[in-house]
Amino acid sequence: MTSKTRGGLTKADLVDVVYDRHGALTKDEASDIVDAILGIVKTNLGQGRAVRIKNFGVFEVAERAGRMGVNPASGEKMFIPPHKGLSFRPAARLKRQVSKPKTVSKPKTASKSQAASDMARRAMERLDERGDAKK
Numbered sequence: 706m707t708s709k710t711r712g713g714l715t716k717a718d719l720v721d722v723v724y725d726r727h728g729a730l731t732k733d734e735a736s737d738i739v740d741a742i743l744g745i746v747k748t749n750l751g752q753g754r755a756v757r758i759k760n761f762g763v764f765e766v767a768e769r770a771g772r773m774g775v776n777p778a779s780g781e782k783m784f785i786p787p788h789k790g791l792s793f794r795p796a797a798r799l800k801r802q803v804s805k806p807k808t809v810s811k812p813k814t815a816s817k818s819q820a821a822s823d824m825a826r827r828a829m830e831r832l833d834e835r836g837d838a839k840k
Contacts (some may be wrong), residue, residue: 716743750791762795 716739724735744758746764756764771787795803 723757738831760796760798762793762799765792
């Protein structure tokens with residue numbers, strides 16, 4: 706799955722993943738599922754409750770103490786009042802996966818039928834990326 710944006714994965718990309726993996730769903734139904742999950746996360750965080758996702762991490766509301774800061778535009782010292790912020794603590798498994806070095810594998814010798822199959826798959830992926838393929 707390659708994101709269509711430079712900044713990373715978007716909500717639309719998540720909808721596409723749900724749609725692609727569950728062929729019995731329409732795009733609207735896939736969108737409703739993603740909206741429901743994100744809505745539950747937002748509601749719980751809004752109520753001050755942590756959201757734990759196994760093997761992924763924990764989203765939490767953190768209390769930030771008041772402190773002195775500096776206005777970057779004027780250089781003037783100012784008091785930043787106490788407030789709530791969000792924090793994310795990744796699970797150990799996610800940390801390992803993110804920090805795992807990428808390995809470069811040697812190309813395998815494929816049969817002619819496998820090579821043709823791979824070529825067709827790559828062509829379909831290019832069409833999908835351009836939006837030319839019909840679903």
